[in-house]
Amino acid sequence: MASSILRRFIPRKTTWMYGQRMMSSTIDVSVDEQTGIALMKMKRKPVNSLNLEFLQDIRNTIVTLEQNKKCKGLILTSDVPKIFSAGIDILEMYQPNEERLHNFWRALQDMWLQLYMTPLATIAAINGHSPAGGCLISISCDYRIMAPNYTIGLNETLLGIVAPFWFKDAMCNTVGYRETEIALALGKLYSTDEALQKGLVDEVVTSEQIMEAAQRKMLEYVKIPNMARAMSKQLMRQETADKLCSTQDSDVQNFVNFCLQDKVQQSLGFYLEQLKKRKSK
Numbered sequence: 001m002a003s004s005i006l007r008r009f010i011p012r013k014t015t016w017m018y019g020q021r022m023m024s025s026t027i028d029v030s031v032d033e034q035t036g037i038a039l040m041k042m043k044r045k046p047v048n049s050l051n052l053e054f055l056q057d058i059r060n061t062i063v064t065l066e067q068n069k070k071c072k073g074l075i076l077t078s079d080v081p082k083i084f085s086a087g088i089d090i091l092e093m094y095q096p097n098e099e100r101l102h103n104f105w106r107a108l109q110d111m112w113l114q115l116y117m118t119p120l121a122t123i124a125a126i127n128g129h130s131p132a133g134g135c136l137i138s139i140s141c142d143y144r145i146m147a148p149n150y151t152i153g154l155n156e157t158l159l160g161i162v163a164p165f166w167f168k169d170a171m172c173n174t175v176g177y178r179e180t181e182i183a184l185a186l187g188k189l190y191s192t193d194e195a196l197q198k199g200l201v202d203e204v205v206t207s208e209q210i211m212e213a214a215q216r217k218m219l220e221y222v223k224i225p226n227m228a229r230a231m232s233k234q235l236m237r238q239e240t241a242d243k244l245c246s247t248q249d250s251d252v253q254n255f256v257n258f259c260l261q262d263k264v265q266q267s268l269g270f271y272l273e274q275l276k277k278r279k280s281k
């Protein structure tokens, strides 16, 4: 069901499958073949930040699950306490190797296209903080359940960087144009309650209840005839995905040019320093 454009990219194989379990160093996946529900836990310590290899692993996992005829739904969550994902690994953008920077952004685009357009039903069980790229993963799922007392949002401007148009589009499709405009300008990180109020997440339950709630909701999704559900998703999302598909190369180049600017490097260096200082307080 994912567009034929997406099928062109053959991902690197780093995920191993043992029966109903798939493992890589950063991801743990199990598939319940009775229900057709897969559970993917991100475990790239300390904060599930998204570097090149981790992005490739996430994408490979989705591709492998799509090929499993028994799998209909995917629940995404974190194995790292209190953090869903800290977003892009800032070290990929700070003082980068230019070739790797290209590859990194391409891997982020490809992971996003795979997740956003997958025919699998997807639920994010957001059991920790979910800034920037973490928010992108969440809003790319079909349904979001979040535990209390965490934050989620596209906070890029706080780092002195800009959310690319496809982050913006995914956010607009979730909370609407005006809310996205405010959120992007202010780099807004929403509390769980605010996120629920704005429709950035669909449900709030305690951390203890989150997996049960995700399973329950997923059973509703996988009960719907697969093709009809997947085609409805395609109907809603194809236009947004196509916008990136048709400009992937120029988007990579814009990103690389943007990152290599002295001002951007200074902002990222400053932000990293603040993160370290905050820790030592």
Ligand SMILES: CCCCCCCCCCCCC/C=C/C(=O)SCCNC(=O)CCNC(=O)[C@H](O)C(C)(C)COP(=O)(O)OP(=O)(O)OC[C@H]1O[C@@H](n2cnc3c(N)ncnc32)[C@H](O)[C@@H]1OP(=O)(O)O
Residues within 6 Å of the ligand: 046, 047, 049, 083, 085, 086, 087, 088, 089, 090, 091, 129, 131, 132, 133, 134, 155, 156, 159, 161, 162, 163, 164, 254, 255, 258, 259, 275, 276, 279
């Ligand atoms: C016309 C317009 C053209 C524009 C063209 C556009 C081009 C595109 C431009 C670029 C777009 C980029 C889009 C970016 C997306 C992103 O995702 S950026 C990343 C944003 N993420 C964050 O801001 C999160 C920062 N982290 C935190 O807030 C906290 O760490 C936490 C997640 C809330 C967890 O807190 P805590 O449990 O207290 O852990 P810490 O002690 O803070 O962290 C532990 C160690 O991890 C390091 N770290 C944290 N986050 C990151 C990260 N994202 N990347 C790399 N490293 C991270 C942190 O520094 C600690 O490290 P050590 O001190 O070494 O232990």
